[in-house]
Amino acid sequence: GENVEQHPSTLSVQEGDSAVIKCTYSDSASNYFPWYKQELGKGPQLIIDIRSNVGEKKDQRIAVTLNKTAKHFSLHITETQPEDSAVYFCAASRSGTSYDKVIFGPGTSLSVIP
Amino acid sequence: EAGVTQSPTHLIKTRGQQVTLRCSPISGHTSVYWYQQALGLGLQFLLWYDEGEERNRGNFPPRFSGRQFPNYSSELNVNALELEDSALYLCASSLLYQPQHFGDGTRLSIL
Numbered sequence: 001g002e003n004v005e006q007h008p009s010t011l012s013v014q015e016g017d018s019a020v021i022k023c024t025y026s027d028s029a030s031n032y033f034p035w036y037k038q039e040l041g042k043g044p045q046l047i048i049d050i051r052s053n054v055g056e057k058k059d060q061r062i063a064v065t066l067n068k069t070a071k072h073f074s075l076h077i078t079e080t081q082p083e084d085s086a087v088y089f090c091a092a093s094r095s096g097t098s099y100d101k102v103i104f105g106p107g108t109s110l111s112v113i114p
Numbered sequence: 115e116a117g118v119t120q121s122p123t124h125l126i127k128t129r130g131q132q133v134t135l136r137c138s139p140i141s142g143h144t145s146v147y148w149y150q151q152a153l154g155l156g157l158q159f160l161l162w163y164d165e166g167e168e169r170n171r172g173n174f175p176p177r178f179s180g181r182q183f184p185n186y187s188s189e190l191n192v193n194a195l196e197l198e199d200s201a202l203y204l205c206a207s208s209l210l211y212q213p214q215h216f217g218d219g220t221r222l223s224i225l
Contacts, residue, residue: 041203043118043216046155060117089156096211101170102147104157 004092006105008067014113017043019110023090032095035075038087080112118207118217126223127195135190135220139207146188152201163188200224
């Protein structure tokens with residue numbers, strides 16, 4: 001079945017450093033890749049997404065890259081701040097089809113040390 | 115604009131009981147999704163409803179069921195509760211095939 005792997009499971013960085021989270025997916029028909037941030041006691045919040053016709057997308061300090069050939073995609077956070085500390089989930093889906101079931105990775109717990 | 119709202123926020127049940135969780139989507143959204151997030155685990159897809167119809171279902175037993183009402187709100191029903199059903203149940207809504215927006219979930223504890 002469909003699967004999304006995510007690494008690392010935990011990540012600690014110093015404030016101001018960059019953080020990178022990597023994901024791989026198994027379903028070659030996946031065409032939509034969202035990233036969610038989940039703070040303690042809250043539901044996941046969409047922070048950035050990318051579709052398969054784009055290789056890279058950036059929004060201020062956050063960027064996502066996609067390599068469809070290798071079925072890899074990554075989240076890059078620059079100039080990290082303490083408020084970036086949270087659990088981050090990558091996901092993949094066949095958006096626009098009746099198989100549009102979002103498969104989530106297991107999550108990465110990011111800690112930004114002041 | 116109000117976000118996705120879920121009720122109740124917390125719930126305690128015992129084994130064998132039945133529970134109903136509720137979700138109100140963002141105004142205008144027609145799709146509602148349900149996920150289970152067990153402690154320390156990722157989000158497991160449960161159900162997807164759009165325009166009142168079940169569109170897709172995850173690998174969960176039939177005692178997990180739900181429905182979507184004409185106003186697009188949704189219920190998730192779980193029968194014959196088991197200890198391993200203890201989890202955070204998350205609801206998300208979207209326009210069809212658009213990004214999903216999540217509520218803060220219902221924390222279900224089974225004793």
